[in-house]
Amino acid sequence: MSVIAYGLFRTRLGPSRAMLSRNWVAMRRAWVLVASGGVESLLFLFAFGFGVGALVGDITLPGGRTISYTAYVAPAILANAAMMGTLLETSINVFAKFKWMKVYDGVLATPMRPWDIALGEVWWALIRGGVYVAMFVIAMGAFGLLESVWSVLAVPAAVFIGLAFSGIGLTLATVFRNWPDFDWMMAIVFAMFLFGGTFTPVESYPGFAQPLVYAMPLYHGIELVRGISLGELGPMMAVNVLYLCALALAGTWIAQRRLAKALYK
Amino acid sequence: MPVDENEILVRAHGLRKRYGDFEAVRGVDFEIRRGEAFGFLGANGAGKSTTMRMIGCVSEPSDGALDLFGLDPHTDGPAIRARLGVVPQDNTLDNMxxxxxxxxxxxxxxxxxxxxxxxxxxxxxxxxxxxxxxxxxxxxxxxxxxxxxxxxxxxxNEPDLALLDEPTTGLDPQARHLLWERLFQLKQRGVSIVLTTHYMDEAEQLCDRLVIMDEGRIIASGSPRELIDTHVTKEVVELRYGGLHTTDLADIARTLDGIGSQVEALPDRILVYTDDGDDTTAALEARDVSPTSVLARRATLEDVFLRLTGRALGEDDG
CATH class of the missing domain: 1.10.238 (Recoverin; domain 1)
Structure with missing residues (x-):
């Protein structure tokens, strides 16, 4: 059984590894650029957590527990870091490789399929996002913002966020026509960052706005990471994970379909 | 694997490609054998690159049958592409x-x-x-x-078949010659080559066999020598008139009836097809048509193209 499973695993994932290794070779000279993305979220943590957090002090969760505002905001900023790392990689960088540098035109003349390209880009985005997340979690730990040993689970939780936004980013990369389209994306991302439950519990929004927030992918990411890092586990987390996985699958599938349509012409 | 000189690597029958209302390739048939250099010659927009993309299994034919190495591109694309070496028109090198x-x-x-x-x-x-x-x-x-x-x-990937789409377009003469030399060595190594070009000298130098494409169809096929022998006379006499225009040249051409086997007026010169250049040159002098220059030369593939399409190869047809 294991031989067959291994063989299947190889045939499905082998080619996408080649795409991953292409990105590694292309970016290894620019690792400072890669690391700089992680520094950005640390700046957010300092500004909002320690700056604003010092003014707000402690807050009371809907469940009645009281925690410092910094501990409340930090997981959300972590979720945001996971989102930005993978979304920017898959949207802007894939768009550049697809429309600008025509990298995929060359790749498709080989045995590689659009599915292999899409999957390879997802792996790469996850690795890049993972670097940001790891940097951030280490910083959280250093400032005493991790409430229990289970908080380490925030890292794999952030991977689900990365998966979801890789899928979304890939689809956007194939839908967007030109750079100004990315301004729209950034506007929506910023709205999610502000209103997706980063700074205040969703329950404090007026009733009509709440369904909008529940639809935001980032909201589900924040809920997941926050629940884990504060040690508040609940059945809703399964819904968060499923929602994020559904986005990942749908996004990657749509993206490879659109790549095929655009490049196999 | 034993090398069979007559093994057919690519077989196309009634191949078509439509983009909306526009049909880029309108039913072409060809066979490419192992070890040969096969060319698609034609002006820009003749359907050469589209045909190449279909052979390269990155473009699905709208109609017709295509078979590479005995495999079907529709189901075995990755397996076929694993045995191809592709040089696309715009290189698609990875500039990172x-x-x-x-x-x-x-x-x-x-x-x-x-x-x-x-x-x-x-x-x-x-x-x-x-x-x-x-x-x-x-x-x-x-x-x-x-x-x-x-x-x-x-x-x-040590391909069985190399596909080169306009390998020397846009290169200076020196770079072209270096490239030809490499392609010739490739042929000597036994690599089968398919190339497209709109340079007839390139086709004549490199191709064992070629097809001439025009408006999505194959209008002639054979070795360069066969094509010349079948479609044009052995020699061509070119008359040039500095300063005269298309209509003037057409008028002069009409006065040349009876000389050579056919007279053709182009925008910049008059061509007289003949089996004996010297005889014809003498006959032209007797007519007193006083061109600025007279040149008798061997017929080339360009003349074949001209005879078949009525256009020079350099002229785009969109």
Whole structure:
């Protein structure tokens, strides 16, 4: 059984590894650029957590527990870091490789399929996002913002966020026509960052706005990471994970379909 | 695998490609055999590149049958592409990578092991004379060098068939000649080659067999010699008139009736097809048509193209 499973695993994932290794070779000279993305979220943590957090002090969760505002905001900023790392990689960088540098035109003349390209880009985005997340979690730990040993689970939780936004980013990369389209994306991302439950519990929004927030992918990411890092586990987390996985699958599938349509012409 | 000289690598029958209302390829038939250099000759927009993309299994035919190595592109695309070496018209080199990495990373797409890839990359750079540039970025290379790198890249998987789409378009004469020399060596190594071109001298030099395409159809096929023998006379006399225009040339051409086997007026010169250039030149002098220059030469593929389409190869037809 294991031989067959291994063989299947190889045939499905082998080619996408080649795409991953292409990105590694292309970016290894620019690792400072890669690391700089992680520094950005640390700046957010300092500004909002320690700056604003010092003014707000402690807050009371809907469940009645009281925690410092910094501990409340930090997981959300972590979720945001996971989102930005993978979304920017898959949207802007894939768009550049697809429309600008025509990298995929060359790749498709080989045995590689659009599915292999899409999957390879997802792996790469996850690795890049993972670097940001790891940097951030280490910083959280250093400032005493991790409430229990289970908080380490925030890292794999952030991977689900990365998966979801890789899928979304890939689809956007194939839908967007030109750079100004990315301004729209950034506007929506910023709205999610502000209103997706980063700074205040969703329950404090007026009733009509709440369904909008529940639809935001980032909201589900924040809920997941926050629940884990504060040690508040609940059945809703399964819904968060499923929602994020559904986005990942749908996004990657749509993206490879659109790549095929655009490049196999 | 024993090399069978008559083994057919590619077989196309009634191949068509439609883009909306526009039909780029309108039912072509051809067979490409192992070991030969096969050419698609035609003006821009004749359907050459579209046909190449279908052979390369990156474009699905709208109609007709296509078979490569006995496999069906529709179901076995990856397996077929694993045996092809493709040089697309615009190179599609990866400009985030160095020259050497362009070869090793590309080898990865074929699942070639890293060590094998590095060895082949070094050999191929030697073959295309780019060893000294192996650490440079692609953007720093000249057009001719980029083309040579694209050719080296297409050979990384030791393909059964190399597809070259307009390999020398846009290159200066020196770069073209270097490229021809490499392609000729490739042929000698036994690599089967398919190439498209709108240069008849390129087709004459490199192709064992070729088809002439026009408006999506194949209008003639054979070896360069056969095509010339079948469609034009042995020689052509060119008359040039400095300063005269198309209508003037047509008027003069009409007065040349009876000389050679056919007279054709082009926008810049008059062509007289004949089996004996000297005789015809003498006859022309007797007519007193006083051209600025007279040139008797061997007939070429360009004359074939002209006879068949009524247009010169250099003229675009959209």
């Amino acid at each position: 990578l160095t020259v050497f990495e362009n070869l090793t990373v590309y080898a990865g797409y074929f699942g070639i092991k890293r060590r094998t890839a590095a060895r082949r990359a070094a050999e191929l750079l030697e073959f295309v004379q780019l060893t000294a540039r192996s650490r440079d970025k692609v953007d720093d290379l000249s057009g001719g060098m980029q083309r040579r790198l694209a050719i080296a890249r297409s050979l990384i």
